Amino acid sequence: MEETAYFEAxxxxxxxxxxLTRAERRDQQVQRxxxxxxxxxxxxxxxxASMQQICLECGMSxxxxxxxxxxxxxxxxxxxxxxxxxxxxxFGELKHTDSAxxxxxxxxxxxxxxxxxxxxxxxxxxxxxxxxxxxxxRCTIEGHKQQVAEMxxxxxxxxIDRGEINPPADIRTLMAVVMSxxxxxxxxxxxxxxxxxxxxxxxxRAMVVGMLRPTGGDADGNIQSTPGSFSSFG
Amino acid sequence: MEETAYFEAxxxxxxxxxxLTRAERRDQQVQRxxxxxxxxxxxxxxxxASMQQICLECGMSxxxxxxxxxxxxxxxxxxxxxxxxxxxxxFGELKHTDSAxxxxxxxxxxxxxxxxxxxxxxxxxxxxxxxxxxxxxRCTIEGHKQQVAEMxxxxxxxxIDRGEINPPADIRTLMAVVMSxxxxxxxxxxxxxxxxxxxxxxxxRAMVVGMLRPTGGDADGNIQSTPGSFSSFG
DNA sequence: TAAGTGAGAGCGAACATTCGCTCACGGTGG
DNA sequence: CCACCGTGAGCGAATGTTCGCTCTCACTTA
Numbered sequence: 323m324e325e326t327a328y329f330e331a332x333x334x335x336x337x338x339x340x341x342l343t344r345a346e347r348r349d350q351q352v353q354r355x356x357x358x359x360x361x362x363x364x365x366x367x368x369x370x371a372s373m374q375q376i377c378l379e380c381g382m383s384x385x386x387x388x389x390x391x392x393x394x395x396x397x398x399x400x401x402x403x404x405x406x407x408x409x410x411x412x413f414g415e416l417k418h419t420d421s422a423x424x425x426x427x428x429x430x431x432x433x434x435x436x437x438x439x440x441x442x443x444x445x446x447x448x449x450x451x452x453x454x455x456x457x458x459x460r461c462t463i464e465g466h467k468q469q470v471a472e473m474x475x476x477x478x479x480x481x482i483d484r485g486e487i488n489p490p491a492d493i494r495t496l497m498a499v500v501m502s503x504x505x506x507x508x509x510x511x512x513x514x515x516x517x518x519x520x521x522x523x524x525x526x527r528a529m530v531v532g533m534l535r536p537t538g539g540d541a542d543g544n545i546q547s548t549p550g551s552f553s554s555f556g
Numbered sequence: 557m558e559e560t561a562y563f564e565a566x567x568x569x570x571x572x573x574x575x576l577t578r579a580e581r582r583d584q585q586v587q588r589x590x591x592x593x594x595x596x597x598x599x600x601x602x603x604x605a606s607m608q609q610i611c612l613e614c615g616m617s618x619x620x621x622x623x624x625x626x627x628x629x630x631x632x633x634x635x636x637x638x639x640x641x642x643x644x645x646x647f648g649e650l651k652h653t654d655s656a657x658x659x660x661x662x663x664x665x666x667x668x669x670x671x672x673x674x675x676x677x678x679x680x681x682x683x684x685x686x687x688x689x690x691x692x693x694r695c696t697i698e699g700h701k702q703q704v705a706e707m708x709x710x711x712x713x714x715x716i717d718r719g720e721i722n723p724p725a726d727i728r729t730l731m732a733v734v735m736s737x738x739x740x741x742x743x744x745x746x747x748x749x750x751x752x753x754x755x756x757x758x759x760x761r762a763m764v765v766g767m768l769r770p771t772g773g774d775a776d777g778n779i780q781s782t783p784g785s786f787s788s789f790g
Numbered sequence: 791t792a793a794g795t796g797a798g799a800g801c802g803a804a805c806a807t808t809c810g811c812t813c814a815c816g817g818t819g820g
Numbered sequence: 821c822c823a824c825c826g827t828g829a830g831c832g833a834a835t836g837t838t839c840g841c842t843c844t845c846a847c848t849t850a
Contacts, residue, residue, distance in 0.1 A: 344819090344824080351825095366689060369603035373810055384811070386826045394810065447685040450743070454678045455600060490762040495755040498746050499763070506740015509684070512732050521729040525767060528724040529733070532766015533759060578798080578846080585799090607836055618837075620800045628836065 352390050354380050356404065359397045364444045368398050368452050395458075402449050402459050405442060406466040412436045413473045422481035426474070426500070426530045431523055433508050443511040450509070471497055478534070487534040496533065503529070586624050588614050590638065593631045598678045602632050602686050629692075636683050636693050639676060640700040646670045647707045656715035660708070660734065660764045665757055667742050677745040684743070705731055712768070721768040730767065737763070 342350070358380030362371035373394055377384055391397045412432040419425035437443055453460040475497060481487045489496050512522055576584070592614030596605035607628055611618055625631045646666040653659035671677055687694040709731060715721045723730050746756055 347825095364688075367603060367685065369601060370689070372808075374808085383827050385813080385828070388811070389825070444685070444688040447681075447688060451601065451678070451681040451685040454598075454681060455604070490758040491755040495751050495759055498744075498749060498751050499741065499756070499759045502740045502744040502746060503737050503763075504740070505744065506736045506738070507733065510732075510736040510739065512736060515732060517729050517732050521725040522733070524724040525729055525733045528766045528769065529737075529763050530766070532762045532764070535762065581799095606834075608834090617801045619802070619839080622837070623799065 348390070351382075355382070355387060355390055355397065356401055360401055360445065363398070363401065363448060364441075367448055398452075398456075399458050399462070401445075402462045405445055405449070406462055408440070409433070409436070409442070409446075410466065410469060413470055416473050416477060419477065422477050422487050423527070423530050423534055423536055425477050426534070427523065427527045429474070430504055430507070430526050430530070431519075433504060434512065434522070435519070437508045438511055438513040443509055443514075447509055467501060471501060474500065481534070485537060487536050489534055499533070582624070585616075589616070589621060589624055589631065590635055594635055594639075594679065597632070597635065597682060598675075601682055632686070632690075633692050633696070635679075636686075636696045639679055639683070640696055642674070643667075643670070643676070643680075644700065644703060647704055650707045650711060653711065656711050656721050657761070657764050657768055657770050659711050660768070661757065661761045663708070664738055664741070664760050664764070665753075667738060668746065668756070669753070671742045672745055672747040677743055677748075681743055701735060705735060708734065715768070719771060721770050723768055733767070 355376070359371070359376045362375045362379055365371065366375065373384060373387070376397070377387055380387070391400070413429050415432075416425050416429050419428065437446070449459060449463060453463045475493065478487070478489075478493060478496065482489065482493065507526075513519060589610070593605070593610045596609045596613055599605065600609070607618060607621070610631070611621055614621070625634070647663055649666075650659050650663050653662065671680070683693060683697060687697045709727065712721070712723075712727060712730065716723065716727065741760075747753060
């Protein structure tokens with residue numbers, strides 16, 4: 323039906339027929355609706371926001387809006403899909419890392435900062451609770467989680483196989499905890515609460531080190547050496 | 557029969573057990589409404605659940621229900637308040653521990669298991685997203701967090717002062733991360749996803765050890781003290 | 791003890807809104 | 821000319837809440 327093509331050209335210039343294809347203009351309108359709906363959903367929640375509010379926010383009549391989306395639910399789904407796809411971009415560089423600890427730390431920090439900058443924590447919280455009762459959104463979220471897990475897992479498994487890390491539990495449990503922890507910190511948007519980034523990173527690194535237990539030679543893992551002799555053998 | 561559903565549930569039964577004061581009966585009715593509303597809210601969300609659904613669930617007419625709560629919002633607030641108060645019970649024993657690591661691990665496990673058994677993760681997710689736009693609920697949640705923080709903080713601060721632990725960041729950041737991590741794991745309800753409890757505890761302990769850096773412990777996370785721990789190995 | 795009383799409990803139809811959504815119709819670019 | 825874009829009044833259903841009513845029961849009074 324509708325494609326949620328994700329163009330960087332979010333500069334939805336007001337409706338001028340200035341040299342735009344019909345398809346281009348259509349995409350532009352879709353984007354306009356999505357952005358307006360996102361604002362409304364953040365403000366009032368999926369169920370609390372009304373179509374009238376969305377119409378008002380994007381300057382369209384109901385009839386016009388319903389030419390682009392068949393229902394309110396479709397808008398919600400499109401927004402969730404786009405948000406999760408955007409969120410995934412943080413984990414792209416995970417493949418190129420050779421240290422499991424640093425890879426996880428970087429991914430966590432990227433995720434936290436990305437969520438903070440985009441201000442998408444409220445929307446994610448909304449998605450999270452909506453997923454408890456909406457099948458489609460649950461699938462969207464679960465699919466996203468699955469994809470993220472499939473990026474993290476080989477990194478950890480590889481490190482285990484090479485003997486670089488020695489986690490205290492099987493990898494399935496480890497993954498579950500890692501994902502939950504990441505979600506908890508992203509949704510809480512710690513930077514907005516005045517938590518300094520470098521301090522945050524230090525705690526996260528310590529946490530990751532504790533969970534993964536890098537064996538002896540973690541060269542690049544610049545763990546702040548403590549005066550109190552923090553032993554790190556496996 | 558079907559049409560007089562309200563009458564059947566309400567007036568017939570309590571008449572028998574009339575060893576009740578008016579005030580006692582009133583409390584009983586309030587509880588009945590709260591439980592019914594909780595079910596509805598878990599099923600459909602705060603905004604999605606209608607007063608009619610709640611009325612049906614607790615076997616009362618709208619008129620009767622509105623004698624106990626002035627508005628739907630008041631019911632939501634009462635439920636959030638009760639849920640958070642119940643949630644707090646997990647952290648009561650934190651004072652009696654002498655090991656910061658074991659205290660945190662026990663508190664985390666207690667919280668996770670409590671949330672799992674009560675099945676309150678969906679309600680908490682709902683509260684979490686509602687708190688983004690509802691002032692009263694935000695205060696309820698923040699107040700709860702504050703109280704939990706005030707139980708954890710002195711344990712950590714004491715351990716730092718005594719030189720038992722050496723965290724990689726200041727205690728404010730540490731607290732923020734600990735709270736976020738705890739929330740992330742409670743809300744994800746890992747036991748219900750098949751994560752074994754002992755494995756989960758092992759990872760959490762390793763995580764806590766990593767964050768707190770006990771000066772006397774070894775890298776396996778086995779702390780010598782605290783025989784009262786309900787865990788075996790890590 | 792018997793009759794009376796008033797406040798509270800409960801019912802459920804009805805209230806004014808608001809909801810998501812539709813449709814007949816005017817406009818416009820290709 | 822046709823195919824699309826956009827309008828906005830309006831649909832039926834559902835929303836949270838109210839109100840006039842009946843009934844019950846702990847209480848007073850005779």
